[in-house]
Amino acid sequence: MLRERLKEETHTAHQKTESTVVRNVKSIQNEQDYITLLKSFYAYFNAVEKELSKHIDESVLPDIKNRRNSTDIKNDIIELGGDIENLPLAKVPQINNTLEALSAMYVLEGSIMGGPYIIKMLEKQGISRAFSFFSGYGQNSGQMLGAFVQVLERYGHNPETHSKSVEVANETFINFGEVFSAEKVA
Numbered sequence: 181m182l183r184e185r186l187k188e189e190t191h192t193a194h195q196k197t198e199s200t201v202v203r204n205v206k207s208i209q210n211e212q213d214y215i216t217l218l219k220s221f222y223a224y225f226n227a228v229e230k231e232l233s234k235h236i237d238e239s240v241l242p243d244i245k246n247r248r249n250s251t252d253i254k255n256d257i258i259e260l261g262g263d264i265e266n267l268p269l270a271k272v273p274q275i276n277n278t279l280e281a282l283s284a285m286y287v288l289e290g291s292i293m294g295g296p297y298i299i300k301m302l303e304k305q306g307i308s309r310a311f312s313f314f315s316g317y318g319q320n321s322g323q324m325l326g327a328f329v330q331v332l333e334r335y336g337h338n339p340e341t342h343s344k345s346v347e348v349a350n351e352t353f354i355n356f357g358e359v360f361s362a363e364k365v366a
């Protein structure tokens with residue numbers, strides 16, 4: 181099954197990206213710093229979503245409109261009094277077809293599972309609001325990932341396509357990690 185391969189073969193990239201996110205969350209001292217963190221998430225998720233929308237619509241993923249996306253990040257930034265100007269540069273993975281798009285989206289959707297941990301860490305840093313993005317689907321997060329994975333498996337039924345899927349997912353993780361050290365866009 182493609183999901184098992186993705187989970188196993190992106191494990192190292194997950195750990196690396198997770199450490200980068202944890203490091204950045206732990207250095208937060210006030211809401212301004214939290215806005216900066218959210219802007220990195222926004223820059224990347226928004227850029228990747230633009231690529232995904234070329235290959236995924238409701239005919240591929242019927243509940244796409246109910247899924248968390250970068251608009252939730254924007255709303256959190258605005259709630260904190262920030263804006264989406266001067267974003268860090270985000271390099272998106274190259275995506276050529278629907279399965280590659282779903283493989284990149286697996287990384288974005290899967291990241292919801294880390295949300296509760298991130299919220300706990302933010303609370304320890306004194307942050308108490310603008311958690312809509314990291315809240316994901318709340319108690320339904322596991323179920324929503326399951327529904328997404330069913331679509332992923334359908335498009336990834338041919339094992340010959342799996343190495344390319346893993347490659348795209350790894351690139352999606354790694355490029356995200358790089359946003360945190362990227363130059364700001366003027």
Ligand code: HEM
Nearest residue numbers: 183187197198201202286287288290291293294297298356
């Ligand atoms: C503080 C940061 C993070 C923590 C603590 C964390 C933790 C976790 C945990 C515990 C799971 C497993 C959930 C389960 O099986 O029920 C998970 C799954 C996952 N996470 Fe993270 N995560 C973090 C950040 C991220 C980020 C930044 C991304 C991607 C940009 C990401 C992508 C994924 C993916 C794709 C899965 C699904 C694996 C699968 O079950 O197939 N995570 N994460």
